[in-house]
Amino acid sequence: MTLSAELDRCVMCGMCSQHCPTYQLTADENESPRGRIALIAALSSEQLNADARLQSHLEHCTGCRACEAYCPSGVRFGTIMNEAKALLPRQPSPSMPSPQTTRWLRLYQRSGLQKITRASGLLKPLGLAQKENLLPRIPDTPDWQSYYPVGPEINHCGDVALFTGCIANVFDREALDASRRLLNALGYGVHVPPAQGCCGAMALHNGQPDEATALAQQNLDAFSKLDIEAIVHTASGCTAHLSEYSQQLPDGQDFVGKIKDISQFLNGLEWPAHLPITPLHKTVALHTPCSLQNVLRQADAPRQLLQRIPELEVVPLAQNTRCCGGAGQYMLEQADFARQLREQTLDALDNISPVEKPRQKTDTLVTSNLGCALHLAAGLRERGQTTVVTHPVVLLARQLDTMD
DSSP, X not given: OOHHHHHHHOOOOOTTGGGOHHHHHHOOGGGXXXXXXXXXXXXXXXXXXXXXXXXXXXXXXXXXXXXXXHOTTOOOHHHHHHXXXXXXXXXXXXXXXXXXXXHHHHHHHHTSHHHHHHHHTOTTXXXXXXXXXXXXXXXXXXXXXXXXXXXXXXXXXXXXXXXXXXXXXXXXXXXXXXXXXXXXXXXXXEEOOTTOOOOSHHHHHTTOHHHHHHHHHXXXXXXXXXXXXXXXXXXXXXXXXXXXXXXXXXXXXXXXXXXXEHHHHHHTSOOOTTOOBOOOOEEEEEOOOHXXXXXXXXXXXXXXXXXXXXXXXXXXXXXXXXXXXXXXTHHHHSHHHHHHHHHHHXXXXXXXXXXXXXXXXXXXXXXXXXXXXXXXXXXXXXXXXXXEEEOHHHHHHHTBTTOO
């Protein structure tokens, strides 16, 4: 569907504004979906130029797409924003972590240089403190096998493929490996195609549709010859983008039909009795990423999955329908807005207490998107809090008695 067609569908009723995180922060109509659509309409008809002020209003959008869920006209705001970004001056291509960069960052952490640098106070005057604080511990990243078969004592139920992506393959390796182990334990062989790459979401959101399409085609080719039931991933932001490949590629429908969030796929499986799950007597807070809620429409999947752990109390955050400000590159490029949104989310976390020990704060925050996890973990460190941010599959995998 073209940009003009999407714009024509908008009746400008304003029902979306009350669900827009940036409008809630500013009460500025230009920071609402309706206001942005008006700006984009004027830009596309050449009534307005793409000056710095107009660009800032568009770039402040987190891309949470909460507006889509409440739009009575079914306007695809994400499509409008992606096409509008291509009308703006070309931005530098988003860079993925190369193996060499990853090795240097790992050395920076493990040599003690990170502690020295942070203690020196040099990062703040250089304008690097906020970005450096987002850096999590970088684990070892051994090469993946192309296929992980189920054990000889387990009934083989079928095969699936694991999408590893780029950022997740480095910073969310624990969740990817936990997913692979869970799938094997449940009887599924796991393919990890070596030719796969970045999902392309950052390129598309950065106004580079051709680069995004090329990345999408690379992934289509990498998975196309596999005899699999599903393609699963751990980062809901990437999974949401994968689920919309058919908007970029005419032959992407079969691929899209197999895309599943890992919690969604695991919930649909029959769990055999030989997989006893160790009880976990604690309370965890649950954060729901926008991509899981507004695009994949699987907001309840992580909670359902965690309910398999006996004695675990899962409490959703009060702000679970509001963007936390992670949003991919947003936390780097729009740091002020991202920080304000994060503070709202972390304030909601502070208000969660275990039922049996109401004065004791929960020590675990669960989320299904890597960007949200990095952003929230950085905020917790800034607050001096020791709350651990983890993925639901990691929590579940730890409680299985028979994991390899």
